[in-house]
Amino acid sequence: MTLTVASYNIHKGVGSDGRRSPQRILDVMDEIAADVVLLQEADTRFGVRRSVLSGEMLAACGWVAAPLGDHAALGWHGNAVLVRGAARLTHCAPIHLPALEPRGAVLADVMHGQMPLRLVGAHLDLSGLWRARQTRAMVAAIASAPGNPPELVMGDFNEWRGRGAALDELARHWREIRLPASFPARLPLGRLDRAFASHALDVADAGVHATALARAASDHLPIWVRLSA
Template identity: 30%
Template sequence: MKLTARVAEVLLVSGVLAATIAPPAQAHAPARAAHDVPLRVASYNIHAGAGMDNVFDLDRQEAALRAMHADVIGLEEVDVHWAARSEWRDVAGELAKRLGMHVFFAPIYSVGGREFGVAVLSKYRILKAVNHEITRLSTQDPNPVPAPAPGFGEVELRVKGVPLHVYVTHLDYRADPSVRVSQVAETRRIMGRDRNRKILLGDFNATPDAPELAPLWHELTDVDPGALTFPALKPVERIDYVAVSRGVGVRGAEVPDTLASDHRPIVADLSLKR
C-alpha cells in the first residue's frame, strides 16, 4: 500500500521529534558519571630535600613524587635558599618545574632572603593563594614565646569546573601539646570561613587519637590509609594527614614505601561532588 505524500511527511516529522525528545537511555550515563570528579592528592614532609640517610638528593625526591601520580601535593619542611643543607636551592620551585606543576610556597620563616615553610604543588592553575598566620613557637628564637606566625598555606583551585580550597600545614613538634591546641583552634577558625569543598594536608606531629586533634574531626574526615608514616624506616606512628570536608568523597588511600625523606608520604584518591 502506498503512503500519500502528506502521511509520509507526518511520519517523518514524528520520527524526528521522537528521536529529539526521547534519546536512548544510555545517552544519559556519561552525564551521571560526570557528577563526581576524581582527584589524587598527597601530603609529604620532604625533610628539606634529604632522605632517611640525611643526604640531600632532589632527584630521589622528584622520583618519589612522580611515582605518586598526584594532582595536588602538600609539602612540609621546604627550603627556599635556606641553607647549605639544601645547597641554597629553591626546593619548592625546582620540584614544581621538574614535575610540570604550579606552585605556591608559604614561608614560616623569612630571614634575609632565606625561607623555610610549606608548599602546594598543583596540576591545576592556582587561582588565589594566602599564607595564613597561626600560633607558633619559633625555632629561630633561643627563648621563644607563642606568637602568630605565617606558614599555613591555602590555595584556591578549580578542578574540572569544581571549586576547591586546599590547605597545607605543619603543626608544632613538641611533646607539650599546648601550642598544637591553639593551632588546631585557629585552623578551624580559618577554614570555617570557607564554604567550599576543602582538603587539609600536613604533618600534624600527633597521632589520630591525640586529644588536641579531636576538634578537627568535627568538620573534617581523617583519610586513614591503614599504614604508618614516621619514621620512614620502620615507621611506628602516623603523624601525616589528608583530611577532607563534606562534598569530598574518599575512594582509597595508601602510604608508599620510600626512604626519600624521613617521613613516608600519604596518597589519597578522592572524588569531588559537583
C-alpha cells in the first residue's frame, strides 16, 4: 500500500500566465493522483480571506478539507489540508508562528489503512531571521502535539540557499527528501518547496510535478512524496 502526499503553493489560483483558474489547480492535483494535498496560498490574502477553491468544486473531485478555516477560508493563513479516497483525517490544528506578515503552518494526522501519519504544511517568511524563528516554533508545536506518529513536513519554505538557519533546524529533526527546483513554474531555478520526513518513513519515490498544465496553473510547481506502508 502506498500513500501519495503533495504540497502545492497555488498562488491563490493565479497561474504563471496571469489568469485565475481554480479548476486548473484541481486538474493538476488530479494529474498527481495524490491522496493528501497540503496547500499554500489557498485563500485570498486581504479582507475576508475567502477560499480560492469552492466547497462545491472540492466535493466534485472527492476532496475533504480539514476544518482549519472560518466560514469563508479554506485554511489557516492560506495553509490547507485536503484528503480523499482511503485517507482519513483523525486530528488537525493550526500552528501559530511568529511573523511580521501573515504566515502560518498546519498539522494534520491522517490514517491510510493501517498507516498513521502526521503531516505538517507550512509557508514561511521571506526573511531568513523570521524563517528561523518560525521553524523553531513549528518544531516545538509538533513535539507538543498528542501522539507520536511518523512525521512528514512539507511546504514553501522560501529558502533559495542550500542551507540556512531554518533548514538546519528542520534537518536536526528530520531527513530532507532531495527534490529538484520548483520555482518559478515556467523555468524552475529555486528549491523553495521542500519535504522533510521522519527516518521511520519508507519513502518509495518523490519528485516535482512539471507537466505543461502545472507550469501554467501557478507560479510554483507542486512537489510530491510517495510513502510505502
